[in-house]
Amino acid sequence: MGTPRDRQDDPSGDSPREASSEGDGGPEVKSMFVEEAKSGQVDARAHAAWRSWLGALASDPKAAMAAALAYESLPAQGRDAWLTALDTDAPDVRVPRVALYAPLLAVEGDLGRRERIETALTLAGPHDASARHALRGTTKNGDKLCVIVSPLYLDFVELLVCRYGDQGVVSARHEPLSHLRDEDAIPEADGAELELTPVPMVVEELAHAVVAHRRAGKAAPEALQRFSHLFAPELGSREE
Numbered sequence: 348m349g350t351p352r353d354r355q356d357d358p359s360g361d362s363p364r365e366a367s368s369e370g371d372g373g374p375e376v377k378s379m380f381v382e383e384a385k386s387g388q389v390d391a392r393a394h395a396a397w398r399s400w401l402g403a404l405a406s407d408p409k410a411a412m413a414a415a416l417a418y419e420s421l422p423a424q425g426r427d428a429w430l431t432a433l434d435t436d437a438p439d440v441r442v443p444r445v446a447l448y449a450p451l452l453a454v455e456g457d458l459g460r461r462e463r464i465e466t467a468l469t470l471a472g473p474h475d476a477s478a479r480h481a482l483r484g485t486t487k488n489g490d491k492l493c494v495i496v497s498p499l500y501l502d503f504v505e506l507l508v509c510r511y512g513d514q515g516v517v518s519a520r521h522e523p524l525s526h527l528r529d530e531d532a533i534p535e536a537d538g539a540e541l542e543l544t545p546v547p548m549v550v551e552e553l554a555h556a557v558v559a560h561r562r563a564g565k566a567a568p569e570a571l572q573r574f575s576h577l578f579a580p581e582l583g584s585r586e587e
Contacts, residue, residue, distance in 0.1 A: 405446040408526045415450040449499040453523035481549040484539035490517055492539050493549045502527045510535055515560035519568035550577050
């Protein structure tokens with residue numbers, strides 16, 4: 348991160364987070380990295396707000412979601428500046444590395460930056476997380492519905508929600524960062540009772556739905572493309 352510029356404290360005495368009009372701090376942080384990308388310098392007060400905001404990522408779902416959204420909306424230079432700032436500040440904040448980097452990994456598509464984030468995450472060592480699991484049910488109109496839940500860190504997970512049937516995939520939605528309590532609130536459920544189901548069984552069913560989708564001449568939904576490690580053979584260009 349560039350050298351912070353000194354600025355007089357606000358005479359109101361408010362802390363950086365208190366002074367923000369946005370409780371999650373996302374707009375402030377985004378503005379800071381836009382400035383960093385342009386000038387190589389960051390306001391000292393903004394940097395203090397950034398450090399304070401990092402401390403909330405481990406336990407505040409709004410801050411974690413704001414981090415993902417703010418980072419996702421930045422141009423390439425801004426994202427690079429964000430990662431450089433984390434390289435500098437991560438050792439000095441009492442927050443697990445996975446809490447700092449996982450929200451970014453969930454929305455980063457650039458292979459170079461993903462590798463950089465994953466490398467930073469390896470420095471965190473092993474962490475406690477329950478295994479990926481799946482929920483499955485049948486909607487009122489007979490569609491099957493599944494939710495694949497991938498742990499990220501603490502109580503934060505990544506969700507893939509799909510409705511599908513014999514004719515293919517009806518809908519697919521990817522939530523890169525969600526709280527565990529939110530996995531019970533699935534609007535696509537349409538009255539379906541979701542039950543814990545082995546992940547391989549759900550993947551097998553989805554694979555058949557993707558094949559039917561492709562045979563109908565339709566491309567696999569973009570949300571499924573993010574899970575190509577589970578569905579690679581069916582999402583590829585293989586002739587059926």
